[in-house]
Amino acid sequence: MIDSSLYDPLYMGFLGGLLIGISAAIMLLALGYIAGISGLIARATNIASSITPKLTAAAFIIGLPLGTALISQVHTVTPTISSNTILLATGGLLVGFGTRLGSGCTSGHGVCGLSRLSPRSMAATITFIITGIATVTVMRIAGLT
Amino acid sequence: MQTLIALISGIIFGIGLTISGMTDPVRVKAFLDVFGHWDPTLAFVMAGAILPMILAWAIQRRLARPLYTTTFTLPQPKPIDARLIIGSGLFGIGWGLTGLCPGPAVANLTIAPLSILPFLIAMIMGMFLHTIWTRRH
Numbered sequence: 267m268i269d270s271s272l273y274d275p276l277y278m279g280f281l282g283g284l285l286i287g288i289s290a291a292i293m294l295l296a297l298g299y300i301a302g303i304s305g306l307i308a309r310a311t312n313i314a315s316s317i318t319p320k321l322t323a324a325a326f327i328i329g330l331p332l333g334t335a336l337i338s339q340v341h342t343v344t345p346t347i348s349s350n351t352i353l354l355a356t357g358g359l360l361v362g363f364g365t366r367l368g369s370g371c372t373s374g375h376g377v378c379g380l381s382r383l384s385p386r387s388m389a390a391t392i393t394f395i396i397t398g399i400a401t402v403t404v405m406r407i408a409g410l411t
Numbered sequence: 412m413q414t415l416i417a418l419i420s421g422i423i424f425g426i427g428l429t430i431s432g433m434t435d436p437v438r439v440k441a442f443l444d445v446f447g448h449w450d451p452t453l454a455f456v457m458a459g460a461i462l463p464m465i466l467a468w469a470i471q472r473r474l475a476r477p478l479y480t481t482t483f484t485l486p487q488p489k490p491i492d493a494r495l496i497i498g499s500g501l502f503g504i505g506w507g508l509t510g511l512c513p514g515p516a517v518a519n520l521t522i523a524p525l526s527i528l529p530f531l532i533a534m535i536m537g538m539f540l541h542t543i544w545t546r547r548h
Contacts, residue, residue: 275432279452282431283459289424290460291467296416298477298484301424303513304538313538317484322417327517329421335521336422337429345519346437347526353508355533358516360505362537363544365513368498369486372512375499376457379486381464389491394503395443401507402443 290378297322302374303330304365314366353410368394412479425518431456434518436510443507 290301299318308314309323337343348354365371368390370379375394379387432438433456441450477483506512511519511530519527 279455280459282427283456285427287460287463325417326421329418330425331521333422333425334518345435354529357505357509358530358533359537362534364502366541377460390499393499397503398443398507
């Protein structure tokens with residue numbers, strides 16, 4: 267089923283993943299924090315009062331899009347973001363509320379938690395992948411793309 | 412020094428996310444479209460990211476303290492509860508609807524600022540709503 271033309275994207279995916287893991291490893295070993303993006307955003311915007319210093323969280327959250335900007339200088343990056351504002355806003359609300367209630371997102375649970383063999387992170391990751399697959403499948407059947 | 416390290420970590424994270432292609436919601440949705448035209452890239456990104464972190468956790472267990480701060484501030488073991496499952500379930504629905512999770516949403520601020528704004532504003536509102544909701548419960 268895997269198209270041979272996907273070889274290059276898969277390689278780039280793995281390479282990009284390694285950098286994400288190295289970034290999370292630096293946060294853990296140098297500073298002692300979990301590189302969970304939802305938690306860091308909540309901390310940087312003063313929504314959560316966690317132990318991570320606000321300045322540290324803000325620096326990471328500012329660095330992230332700067333890294334993206336750097337790559338866009340040497341490589342064409344064209345994200346296809348939906349123009350349906352209602353869909354984007356609904357999704358955003360669910361992602362914001364859900365990641366706070368569930369204590370993490372793809373990075374905190376999916377990368378940092380799974381690699382630590384945390385049962386909570388395993389349960390969280392399985393749950394959001396299942397509801398994500400269900401949502402995309404329902405949308406495709408309903409003809410909403 | 413702490414701030415500089417966090418900034419550099421954020422930049423590395425952004426570079427990784429961007430070259431992996433995961434800043435594009437269409438690629439993420441294609442990973443979740445297992446019954447359609449499935450794109451397995453996100454699984455390779457996760458595998459690539461988990462490898463250095465397995466090593467990092469092994470090193471962490473041997474360290475008394477982080478290199479630049481006094482203590483490790485890590486999530487403590489807790490039971491799997493309804494909040495974890497319901498929260499993660501809601502997050503997955505939003506992720507599926509848009510193909511966006513917090514990291515890629517923030518990454519898009521520099522390459523597609525206007526398009527990502529409705530999502531980002533709603534996401535921060537959602538986080539804030541959670542804080543209000545927790546105060547009442």
